[in-house]
Amino acid sequence: MEKSKKQKANSLTKQRRKRSLVQALGALIINGNWKSFLDGTIYKGNLKHVCLPVLNCYSCPGALGACPIGSLQAVPNSAQFNFSYYVVGLIALFGITMGRWFCGWLCPFGWIQELLHKIPIKKVNPKKKIHQKAIWLKYVLLIIFVIAFPLLTQDRFGMSYPAFCKFICPAGTMEAGIPLLIANPALRQLVGLIFSWKVLLLLITVIGSILIFRFFCKYACPLGAIYGMFNKISFYHMQCSANCIECKRCARVCKMQVEPYKTPNSPECIRCGECIEVCPVNALKLGFIHKTNHDLQETTKATKLDEKPE
Amino acid sequence: MNIFNKKSTYIIRFTLLVLILFMIGYGIMRSEVLIVLQNAINICLDCIGIG
Numbered sequence: 001m002e003k004s005k006k007q008k009a010n011s012l013t014k015q016r017r018k019r020s021l022v023q024a025l026g027a028l029i030i031n032g033n034w035k036s037f038l039d040g041t042i043y044k045g046n047l048k049h050v051c052l053p054v055l056n057c058y059s060c061p062g063a064l065g066a067c068p069i070g071s072l073q074a075v076p077n078s079a080q081f082n083f084s085y086y087v088v089g090l091i092a093l094f095g096i097t098m099g100r101w102f103c104g105w106l107c108p109f110g111w112i113q114e115l116l117h118k119i120p121i122k123k124v125n126p127k128k129k130i131h132q133k134a135i136w137l138k139y140v141l142l143i144i145f146v147i148a149f150p151l152l153t154q155d156r157f158g159m160s161y162p163a164f165c166k167f168i169c170p171a172g173t174m175e176a177g178i179p180l181l182i183a184n185p186a187l188r189q190l191v192g193l194i195f196s197w198k199v200l201l202l203l204i205t206v207i208g209s210i211l212i213f214r215f216f217c218k219y220a221c222p223l224g225a226i227y228g229m230f231n232k233i234s235f236y237h238m239q240c241s242a243n244c245i246e247c248k249r250c251a252r253v254c255k256m257q258v259e260p261y262k263t264p265n266s267p268e269c270i271r272c273g274e275c276i277e278v279c280p281v282n283a284l285k286l287g288f289i290h291k292t293n294h295d296l297q298e299t300t301k302a303t304k305l306d307e308k309p310e
Numbered sequence: 311m312n313i314f315n316k317k318s319t320y321i322i323r324f325t326l327l328v329l330i331l332f333m334i335g336y337g338i339m340r341s342e343v344l345i346v347l348q349n350a351i352n353i354c355l356d357c358i359g360i361g
């Protein structure tokens with residue numbers, strides 16, 4: 001049965017509120033060691049054996065877990081190993097279960113970007129052609145800075161440095177660098193050229209996020225790139241049934257510039273669920289297991305779309 | 311082309327899941343968690359931009 005316009009608007013607002021609440025709670029819990037923000041130290045407990053499912057700097061005073069991208073570089077940077085089965089395994093476990101759901105619902109840095117985007121000034125919607133090319137940047141950053149650098153720049157003891165953290169990551173500058181430098185005078189003595197470079201990148205990220213929805217997530221996050229590759233095969237996934245009337249409302253509401261009626265499991269989808277709320281015929285479903293007849297409908301639909309000429 | 315028909319998707323998901331669990335187990339056996347911990351409990355000067 002078709003939903004009325006009012007019903008759709010209500011359920012979209014409810015969905016947005018629900019997600020904002022989860023994001024806020026997630027950010028507070030993930031960075032729950034609040035007292036360290038005051039004394040400029042970091043949490044040193046056992047929880048830091050485990051990587052978080054989101055990009056959250058482990059030198060953030062509040063962080064209760066390890067950053068997966070930091071850890072992915074740290075193990076090959078150590079003298080013992082060149083590859084981390086543990087970190088790659090954990091990231092893949094998060095990816096295969098939920099895909100980019102973590103980006104949409106839990107990542108504090110993703111949430112901060114969304115808050116910045118709420119600043120009421122004219123927004124920029126990048127042209128499709130430019131956007132489609134720019135999304136590849138995050139894969140380039142992943143390959144060069146996260147994977148290649150730690151392996152290619154090792155000294156004779158097999159040790160190296162975390163190039164993505166050192167030269168790129170604006171989350172590290174915002175969540176760790178700035179709070180620690182404010183609270184810890186000893187660290188302020190060490191500030192140099194690299195810090196200025198990272199503050200510049202953070203500024204670009206902040207301005208970019210005010211203008212473009214999730215600017216960093218779309219174009220630069222290596223973790224988003226990895227999770228995106230899992231979206232197609234993750235247990236939690238989206239399906240578009242043959243009920244779809246191709247009205248394209250889902251594509252118009254999507255701030256990640258996905259066309260869910262064509263590619264429900266696009267690597268860019270952060271599983272925010274907004275498209276589902278606006279669909280007038282409830283053709284989109286997001287979940288772990290869908291009904292078999294729905295599966296069949298999805299296959300029919302996907303095949304139908306695949307066959308369509310551009 | 312739709313490369314994943316339903317059955318193959320299920321097989322890929324579960325095979326990958328088993329492989330992933332083995333990887334995590336093997337990593338823990340090699341004590342990689344200690345390296346993760348060591349990095350996570352010391353202020354990373356590189357991360358904050360002063361390393």
Ligand code: SF4
Nearest residue numbers: 103107110217221224
């Ligand atoms: S893309 Fe990166 S920064 Fe954005 S939500 Fe995902 S993990 Fe967080």
Ligand code: SF4
Nearest residue numbers: 254269270272273275
């Ligand atoms: S496709 Fe739907 S769930 Fe995915 S990001 Fe766009 S609106 Fe959100």
